[in-house]
Amino acid sequence: xxxxxxxxxxxxLMGHGMAKNLVTKGFPLTIMGNRNxxxxxxxxxxxxxxxxxxxxxxxxxxxVFLCVTDSPTVEALVSGPQGLKAGAHRGLVIVDCSTAxxxxxxxxxxxxxxxxxxxxxxxLGGTPVQAEEGKLFAMVGCDEATFTRIRPAIEAWAGxxxxxxxxxxxxxxxxxxxxxxxxxxxxYAEAFALARKSGIAPETLFNVINGGRMDCxxxxxxxxxxxxxxxxxxxxxxxxxxxxxxxxxxxxxxAVVSNPVGNAVKNTYALATAxxxxxxxxxxxxxxxxxxxxxxxxxxxxx
Numbered sequence: 439x440x441x442x443x444x445x446x447x448x449x450x451l452m453g454h455g456m457a458k459n460l461v462t463k464g465f466p467l468t469i470m471g472n473r474n475x476x477x478x479x480x481x482x483x484x485x486x487x488x489x490x491x492x493x494x495x496x497x498x499x500x501x502v503f504l505c506v507t508d509s510p511t512v513e514a515l516v517s518g519p520q521g522l523k524a525g526a527h528r529g530l531v532i533v534d535c536s537t538a539x540x541x542x543x544x545x546x547x548x549x550x551x552x553x554x555x556x557x558x559x560x561x562l563g564g565t566p567v568q569a570e571e572g573k574l575f576a577m578v579g580c581d582e583a584t585f586t587r588i589r590p591a592i593e594a595w596a597g598x599x600x601x602x603x604x605x606x607x608x609x610x611x612x613x614x615x616x617x618x619x620x621x622x623x624x625x626y627a628e629a630f631a632l633a634r635k636s637g638i639a640p641e642t643l644f645n646v647i648n649g650g651r652m653d654c655x656x657x658x659x660x661x662x663x664x665x666x667x668x669x670x671x672x673x674x675x676x677x678x679x680x681x682x683x684x685x686x687x688x689x690x691x692x693a694v695v696s697n698p699v700g701n702a703v704k705n706t707y708a709l710a711t712a713x714x715x716x717x718x719x720x721x722x723x724x725x726x727x728x729x730x731x732x733x734x735x736x737x738x739x740x741x
Contacts, residue, residue: 664721
């Protein structure tokens with residue numbers, strides 16, 4: 439049986455590995471080029487077809503994956519003059535793998551439905567390394583029939599694929615997951631500052647948590663900067679963390695849920711962004727909290 443034609447928009451830090459796995463596993467792949475030519479050229483060398491607009495991606499595909507920064511970008515890619523909607527055909531499925539605002543997702547679903555186009559969500563868990571290895575976690579929100587259809591393509595780049603419910607469910611779960619993750623980061627930043635102010639070295643605090651009940655994968659990658667000056671193990675920007683936390687706030691408002699902790703966490707990342715750290719990785723939040731408490735950055739030479 440022939441494989442479905444796949445379109446992919448957003449072949450960046452995460453998207454390149456996902457798209458690479460699709461094309462190397464035999465899926466006909468169409469990608470939309472961008473200014474960062476290295477991942478595009480690599481995918482073309484592996485057999486992908488490059489086109490110039492999202493409209494062209496839709497016209498050439500049965501399933502389109504989006505892996506971009508935020509909901510305004512998704513909305514523009516779908517509804518812009520040269521967007522996916524302009525090139526859509528009945529039966530097209532668009533899968534948004536971004537971390538997005540569920541209220542925006544719902545608007546797009548309702549807008550595309552009269553055209554016979556299904557829009558669903560499959561946000562990601564994992565790292566760029568896992569994307570290259572085809573070992574991401576996909577949190578899928580769609581109807582059962584659509585899940586059956588898109589699952590083989592998702593399994594090309596995901597080691598764990600789970601269907602959680604109807605469309606928007608994946609985006610909601612990913613935001614809750616990221617709220618917990620960035621909440622850990624805010625707590626770690628304050629804990630390391632408190633330790634330093636109390637005469638305890640960062641590496642000492644790291645060693646206390648390491649291997650204990652409070653240890654986890656997030657602690658290992660995040661706290662590696664404070665303890666050892668490592669940044670490359672946690673490649674997620676402060677600006678993206680703040681964006682996700684703002685979406686959490688929108689989600690809480692829509693659900694009429696009080697989220698004072700969420701707002702406190704959001705303000706930690708808003709402070710870091712306001713101080714010019716938005717494009718750096720989230721472990722540098724520890725420096726922001728340190729300097730707020732009269733301490734020098736942890737590893738100035740690493741910045």
